Amino acid sequence: MSALPGLVKRSYEMLKAIEGIENYTWEEVEGLYSIVGKDLGQSAKALLDERHDGAGLHFMKVIAKHIREAVEAKDEGKKVILIPFNFPPELIHAFENAVPLTTEVMSTIGVVSLEGQGEPYWDYAMSLGIPDYVCSANTIELGSALMSVEALEFTPDAIISGAPGSCDVNSKIHEFVAEYLGIPELTIDKTGGGKTDYQLYRKLFLRMVNELEKFVGEEIDEDRIISVTERANECTELYWELHELKKHSPCPVPNMFTLFTYGTRFTMWGRDEAVSMLEKLVDVAEKRLRRGEYPAEREIARSVWVYTGYYIDLYDLWIWMENNGISYLTDGLNSFFPNQFEIETKEDALESIVSSAWNYPMTRQMGADNMGIQWFEDLTYLAKDLNANCAIYCGHHSCKQTQSVFRIFRDEANKIGIPVLRLDGDAWNRRITPVSVLQEMILDFVQNVVAKKRRRRRR
């Protein structure tokens, strides 16, 4: 069909250039905008914004490395394992001869960094007869992976599916790709949120580790996995430091740091790159706190986004909100509730990874005994802990589970005085709802519901 190279191939070429950048001025960013066009320009402006003090560039380098390692792994005889976002990459980092590539991160990179966003890859998947209500988060990257049969994209060696029990569409599209490309798929399953569910999940996870060891042809080395999980512990500590900083008002942690945090979690957790990324985020936020920096005159809304954010225009949504006094404190994708673990043996390390996987966003909420209640409890806990005064649901059109229990979430949140805005759009596909409409709805909600409520409370 299309002769356009695949998403991984294109992102690899594009991000290779970014890895070489050291310093830049704002004028250069503006200049870049006029050269690279609107799609990439908006992202560059957002990522390289002055308030991030270099953290956006640092983040792009982390992602660039993630992609480079996957693309170059083949030449080094290593296996590339395509993992979904709800799977801890540290398990793959524990292998000497395997590297992870994260589906949803790749889709997001496609959306934020390529001209035409993820549309060519989405369209490719549709051309094969896949229905148009599947999840763009995975279908963009997986659509691109399907192009490898035409030698337009690079093929992963195996796929891990971590969503059965929490997301049908995610699991199903991964299965489709594995079948279509004829590559092995390793699957885990979450049956609920209780003790016996955990026991089964753990068994299935360890069974999968075993299969992975056979597939890669290497038994995980004890020292290596211990070192990976120790780095993961360091990351966890920094994650919570950043969380604490978000409690200040106005929020010293820029909106986009939430995205940088989970982008790092989904790719490099357990590696030095993740530790230095999170150190950078904490460092920048601390400095901003000391200097009392906040881009708007006043922080009007402290919002928790209860599922995903929108990735279709980073500048006109994430930066725009902050410039309008709307802090994006955290979102569902950032709800890892990570723990630190005592690690002395390979078994300890594996147990810690199983436990992190079990607690992953989406797996934790949508794989619970009652999706609506667990979702409500987790997100309102975060909202309260971060002194949020409102919640926003992106209304991602493919999310059948969140869509089906949103009513429960909203009714319960209203009972405890948290107003909730329900938007209607696709987080990774701009064709569904224009950014201007989203802006209008957010502003309307903030001015007419959140700000009024604040004023009433003050009186």
Added chain:
Amino acid sequence: MSLSKIHEIAATLENEYVRKWKSEGNAVVGHACIAMPKEMAEAGKILPFRLRGAGNADTSTADSYLSRYNCSLCRSCLELVLNGSYDFLDGFVRVRGCDHWMGTFDEIAHARKPEFVHYLKVPHLVNEDTLEFFAGEIKRLKEAFEGRFGVEISEDEIVRYARIQDKINEKMREFYKLRFRKPNFYGSDAIAVMVARESLPSDIFFPLLDSAMAEKRKIDYRAKVLLAGSPLDEIELVRKIEEMGALIVAETTCFGGGAFWNMVEYDGSDVYEFLARKYLENLKICARMFGEYAYRKNFIKSMAEEAEVDGVILQHNKFCDLFGIENAKLRMDLEKEGIPTLVLEKEYASTADIGRIKTRVQAFIERMGR
């Protein structure tokens, strides 16, 4: 006579036998998936009644609970729960099917607060760990039934009902075979039979089926078709398809052959282990089970061959992730093997869809050279 009785039962929710069952002090629980171990419920004098949309296309109240991105069959069922049509149920078993059903049961619990909702957790994989887990889940369901309805469910009684189910499954296979070569029944009859089975005590259903099978009909058709895909209880829709000349002679769906064709018989082993194997392994016919795509494809292929069909209709409701994606792959693979295939996306019970569906079926019949 029996066939028309079956159609009558399929057209109502609370049928006369359910009323009688309840008047005798027995309970009825609603569920929505073939993973529900029927014999376990019946052994406790609890009738497992499978939720269905009963052709209801109005989902206006349900839409304010679920979203318009949810499957219209689920929305239709929720509407019927909300408007009281299912008030004869004494509770629900939230059998883990797909995401849409899980949300539907959560909204039922939220909106109606029924006194009994039990979550039967069903794994998505079949291996020794999941089978052991599922056996434990079946025991938990038994305890929940006993606790809630004050009954005692003995293993002997479960075995007795398991043997009855075996007989019914055997009879159902015979009934299906009467539709294959020289068809004696319409597909709409078969769906009505399946719906009735899911709405009746087994000792009522068995003789009804037996006598209905004697009522062979004279059937006109242009092409023989197998129906696969998501759960389909829309008798009216099947009738419309058949009016075009496409006779449905077999179904692999879970409101069809998928519910019994491959089900194993009781073999004397531990009851809970047996039930876990029986239901979890049979569930491989459903797109919710991972790592089993080849099994499903072969099931469709072998049934298509046995029924000597001219083509396969792969249908799903809009927003059904599991079968929407699966059908794309099945179409590729079945066509590759020379089996003409039509993918039909539809809304549950939507009359607005009928014209479009008829045109597509007509084109399909022509494509099959009939």
